[in-house]
Amino acid sequence: MPCPCGRRAAYAHCCGALHKAFEAGQGLTAATPEALMRSRYSAFVLDLRDYLLASWHASTRPAELEAPEPGLKWLGLDVKRAAMPDADHGSVEFVARSKLGGRAHRLHEVSRFVRENGEWFYLDGELSGDLKN
Template identity: 65%
Template sequence: MKSLPCPCGRARSYEDCCGTLHRSFEESGRLAAPDAEALMRSRYSAFALDKLDYLLATWHASRRPAALAPNEAGMKWLGLEVKRHLRQDENHATVEFVARSKQGGRAQRLHETSRFVREDGAWFYVDGDIA
């Protein structure tokens, strides 16, 4: 059986890309993204695949919502383009990205510069500015 491509857009299978980060969390509760860009990509894939526990776990505790709703019926994630990954220092980074989706036949585009922080070796999404 051929592996499905990763939703994050890298030229790798889901199993060899974001799937490794999702599985690490599901099996051990460990967040294993090596940098903010990898976490951003794995979060996009988690949105596409409705992995809500992973999304909540990777949200920084200072900004984490109490709960997330699954994708609405008919929501389709179409692609992710990472425009920039800048590391300010060892524990702070930003990732600028464009995420595309389609809901009810209507295309949507989210252009955001997200802030990330690393605590105790794990990267977390803090918040972002929408362009």
Template identity: 65%
Template structure:
């Protein structure tokens, strides 16, 4: 999760796509148009209910146009061939304002 957050901060689209599970991966991301200034990441919870599945709850803070925002997501990951991949997530707060991690 932390590496994906860092990739968003650095706008590393190839890394984000490479760590996104093929079943839910978008064809591309438009990070060049992203005006967010990322401010911090707080991992609230991590669960590994099964050997090859994990859940990470986090809050990421950012600013757009000088206005502070937060992204609260409960993400699902799966491990294949020893590598973890982001699958999808739920947004317990402000679902209309949330964007995927």
């Protein structure tokens, strides 16, 4: 199966490898903020809420995530840019497209990431531009 994150790799060799490592108790193994962001998008597509919560920084993590709305379909991810101002901080600008109830939606966000003890975590994000098409 192709990876939901949009890379030209099979899921098993892309985000699936990160999800599998987490499920095996190996922690969060994403090498960069962009890799973590892509794996989080794939986790949203596949409804892997445990991975999403674990990859969310403890200081901003919600107590739980609700199940996706019935009929939600993720349509694609477009990474606009990724930056690392230093070895332990990064940001990724992306657009994620979805469809629900016959209406198309766009989530344009600049996400911030932090690395602690060798693991990358999603810290927070700032919405940008049009949210819906």
